[in-house]
Amino acid sequence: METGPEPNVIEVLSLTRRYGSLVAVDHLTFSVASGGTFGLLGPNGAGKSTLIKMLTTLLPVTEGTAKIAGFDLVKHPELVRTKIGYVSQMLSADGDLTGYENLLISAKLYGMPRAERSRRIAQALEFMDLAHVGGKLVRQYSGGMIRRLEIAQSMLHRPSVLFMDEPSVGLDPSAKRSVWERIRELRREFGTTILMTTHDMEEADQLCDTVAVMHRGVLAAMDTPAALKVQVGAEASLDDVFIHFTGATISEGGELRDAARTRITSQRVG
C-alpha cells in the first residue's frame, strides 16, 4: 500500500522478461528519483520497449517486480494504473475522433466526474494550444499537434509518472521543440516524473537529468548526461556515449518490425 512520498517514485527490482529462451530484460535493478526526467537510450532490440511495456502493466513480468508510486507492479497492477500515464511510440490518438472526444473518452475511463472533466479538458486543450481545433477530427491534425494531444491525454488524470516511448520520433525540428517545451512545463507544473525512451541524443541532452544506456537487456551505464560524457572522454557527445556503451551505431541493429513501426509512425506524422 502507499507509504507517503518516497524519494524514488520508481524502484525496479530484478525485473526480468523472457520470450522462450531469449532474455529481453535481464534482472534489471534501478530507481528513478521523484520529479526527474529519466532517459532510456539503447539500440533497437536492447529491451527498452519490453521494459516500458512491463512498467506500464501491458506485459506480464517473468521475474522480479517494480514499485511505482508506492504500488507493487506485480501485486497491484490496477493501482499502478491509477498513477501512471503513457504516450506510446505510435501516434495513438484516435484519428476518427475529434481532439475533444479523445480527451473526453480518456477522462471517463479514469472515472472523472463531469464538472472536473470539462474543466480539465478545456485546460488541456488551451495548454497544448489545441483549443481552436478541439472540434476537428484528429486525422486532420499535424504530427506535432497529435503528439501534444496525446501528452495532454496522458496527463488528464495527473499521473505521478509519465512513460513516453520516443516522444518526438518523426517530428520536424520546430514541432519537436514545441513538444519538448510542453514536457518541461508539465514537469514544472505537476512535478511529474518522466521516464522516456529515445534515439534522439539531442532530446536526451535537452530533457533528461539522468540517462541510462540499455544494451542486451541490462543497463550498461547510468548517470547524468554530463557525467556520462566525461566518462567517455573530453568533448564527447551523447552519441559517443551511446556508441561507447553499446558498441553500435544508432542506425544499426534492430528487428525489421521496429524499423517498420518507426517508418509507419513517421508516415503518419507526415
Add this chain to the structure above:
Amino acid sequence: MPLAHESHHNEWVEPFPGANYLRQTLAVAEADIRKLIHDPIELFTRMVQPVLWLLIFGQVFNRTRAIPTGGISYLDFMAPGILAQSVLFGAIFYGISLIWERDLGIVQKFLVSPAPRSTLVLGRAISSTVRSLCQMVFVYLLSYLLHIQLRIEILALVGVVLAVMLGSAIFSTFSLIVACLVKSRERFMGIGQVLTMPLFFASNAIYPLTLMPSWLRVVSKANPLSYQVDALRTLMIVGSSTSFGLGKDFLMQFIAFAVLVAVATKLYPTIVT
C-alpha cells in the same frame, strides 16, 4: 499559460456503487459510437445483404412450398432468420477493429487506464448492439414493404430489441476472442470467412430444425444463433411457433454471452503482448 492549481488526488466519490464501472463501460462504447456518427457509411453498406436474401432468395423459395414452415409463408419464416444473419455478419468481423486499434496504439491506451478489463469488453459489446439495432429497423422496413406478417405490439418489439442486442453482443464478443487469439488482420479475415457460413447454415435461420439430418440438428442446438432466430421468429411474426420456448431462447443466449465475456476479459490484455 499557467494551469490553475488543483488537488492532485484522484479519489473521486462515486454517486452510487458501480457508477464508475458503468461510466467506464459506456465510455468504451461511446468512443465507437461517436466514430460511427462521424462516418455512418458502414450502416448503409450493411443493408445490401438482407435485401439480396429477402428479395431474391426469399421470393424464389416462397414459391416452392417444399420447406415445412409451420403454417406461415416461407418469406415470413425466413425474415427473422435474415435479421439474425445480418446481425451475425455485422458482429462477427467486429473484432478486426481491435487488431486495427492495437496496431495504432489505441488499445494500449485503454489498457494502461484503470478501467477494469471487463468494461473494455462489455463496452465493445454495447457499441456493437447499437449497430445491430440500426439493422433491425432496416429489416423491419423491408419486411413491411414485402408484406411480411409482422407483430406490431409493444412487448413483442421490446423482445425483438433484446434478442437482437443479445445476438450482436454474443457474436461481437466471440469475434473479440478470435481477434485476441489470431492477433493479425490477415488471419482474422480468413477465420472470419470460415466461421460465418457454418454458423449460419448450422442454424434454423432459413430452414427448420425438423428438416435437418440428426447430426446437424445436434450442432444447431449448440449454436447460439438458433436460439436467437427462434426468439426472433416467435416475437416478430404473426402465427409462428417456437421450437425451444422463449424462456430457453433467452436463457441460452445469456449463458453464451456470460461465458464469452469471461473468456474475452481474460484474453483481451494478450492482444498487445
